[in-house]
Amino acid sequence: MLPCITACLRLLLNHRRRWPLIVLLISLFFFLSVSGYLEEFLSGILSVFYFTSSRTSSPQVQNIAFPPLLLSPVSACSSPPFLLILVASAPSHRDRRDAIRQTWGSLTSATASASLTLFILAVPKSPEERAALVHEAVTHRDIIQANFTDSYRNLTLKTVTGLTWALQKCKGAQYVLKTDDDVFVNTVYMTQFLRGETGLQYMGQLHWHVTPYRDPENRHYILQELYSGNYLPPYCSGTGYILSYEAANLIMEQLRSGPWPEVEDVYIGILAQAAGIAPRHVAKIAGSLAVPHSTCCYRTMFTSHGMTPKGMQEAWNMLKEAGDHWCPSGVLFYCKLFGQLVEDGGDGVH
Ligand SMILES: *[C@@H]1O[C@H](CO)[C@@H](O)[C@H](O)[C@H]1NC(C)=O
Numbered sequence: 001m002l003p004c005i006t007a008c009l010r011l012l013l014n015h016r017r018r019w020p021l022i023v024l025l026i027s028l029f030f031f032l033s034v035s036g037y038l039e040e041f042l043s044g045i046l047s048v049f050y051f052t053s054s055r056t057s058s059p060q061v062q063n064i065a066f067p068p069l070l071l072s073p074v075s076a077c078s079s080p081p082f083l084l085i086l087v088a089s090a091p092s093h094r095d096r097r098d099a100i101r102q103t104w105g106s107l108t109s110a111t112a113s114a115s116l117t118l119f120i121l122a123v124p125k126s127p128e129e130r131a132a133l134v135h136e137a138v139t140h141r142d143i144i145q146a147n148f149t150d151s152y153r154n155l156t157l158k159t160v161t162g163l164t165w166a167l168q169k170c171k172g173a174q175y176v177l178k179t180d181d182d183v184f185v186n187t188v189y190m191t192q193f194l195r196g197e198t199g200l201q202y203m204g205q206l207h208w209h210v211t212p213y214r215d216p217e218n219r220h221y222i223l224q225e226l227y228s229g230n231y232l233p234p235y236c237s238g239t240g241y242i243l244s245y246e247a248a249n250l251i252m253e254q255l256r257s258g259p260w261p262e263v264e265d266v267y268i269g270i271l272a273q274a275a276g277i278a279p280r281h282v283a284k285i286a287g288s289l290a291v292p293h294s295t296c297c298y299r300t301m302f303t304s305h306g307m308t309p310k311g312m313q314e315a316w317n318m319l320k321e322a323g324d325h326w327c328p329s330g331v332l333f334y335c336k337l338f339g340q341l342v343e344d345g346g347d348g349v350h
């Protein structure tokens with residue numbers, strides 16, 4: 001390998017008209033890495049380092065005492081969707097939930113996307129908020145609620161609640177997407193893509209080689225006792241990751257009694273590694289990125305983060321009015337290059 005690289009480089013540098021070639025290669029590299037195709041390719045190699053034999057055969061989930069469910073919209077899954085979307089939301093985010101209900105979350109099992117969108121919440125502190133949430137749940141029948149305090153620090157519990165619910169109450173769903181209430185999802189395009197996939201899948205915007213935050217003041221702080229490694233295993237951003245039903249099952253089998261790391265996406269990465277399921281980078285899942293507010297970006301990407309309710313409505317209208325609107329083939333590069341990095345997590349679920 002190395003001799004080839006040096007030989008190739010020498011050949012390249014000795015070439016009389018080398019500059020155009022070098023510029024071309026650098027541009028190609030830039031294009032591939034910004035678009036995310038390079039990372040997609042590299043993440044394919046990850047599975048070499050994951051050993052499925054480490055799976056334990058005895059599921060532990062049953063022995064764990066989860067907070068009991070207060071609201072459980074089981075009838076929503078009476079005809080299971082192809083894609084179940086679980087949105088982690090906070091009690092005060094009624095406007096965001098309504099925006100999702102009116103836009104991409106309005107699609108049901110009966111539509112072409114065959115998706116179903118449900119919200120995961122816990123218990124608000126004030127009695128007024130509690131009553132309002134019950135009222136909202138009765139009206140929309142799309143809220144999963146478990147009996148624990150709704151807070152950012154309890155986010156892992158929220159995800160665990162949602163995934164457990166999916167596995168127990170929504171058997172027959174092929175995929176589960178975990179996302180946040182400030183994320184726009186191109187549901188139709190995402191399910192189209194998923195229909196071409198098979199096997200165990202854990203997909204999203206990949207984070208690798210991340211050092212855990214050890215400062216308790218940091219929102220993404222991970223206690224040394226809960227994860228002692230210098231680097232976190234590769235994991236997919238919590239703004240949107242997709243699990244195939246079987247992958248979700250195997251990952252949840254790795255769950256042990258708490259306390260758990262409070263950063264939910266990191267914890268799913270840790271469990272996935274224990275289950276021997278390698279995460280896979282999908283360039284069209286935006287992660288922390290807010291894509292430029294344009295029809296072609298909403299058409300090209302599966303998700304966009306940091307959306308306001310108004311922005312979500314606009315994006316939805318843009319998609320609806322787009323019809324067969326033509327988008328240039330390099331548009332993913334444009335959307336990623338000119339997208340804005342929006343800080344993760346905080347607003348999503350506070
Ligand atoms: C929910 O938890 C609270 C306090 O932890 C408890 O008082 C209440 O009985 C629980 N409710 C249900 C329905 O489990």
Ligand SMILES: *[C@@H]1O[C@H](CO)[C@@H](O)[C@H](O)[C@H]1NC(C)=O
Pocket residue numbers: 147148149150151153154
């Ligand atoms: C998480 O929920 C539990 C159960 O309701 C509660 O006792 C605890 O205080 C919550 N943690 C935080 C940090 O809010």
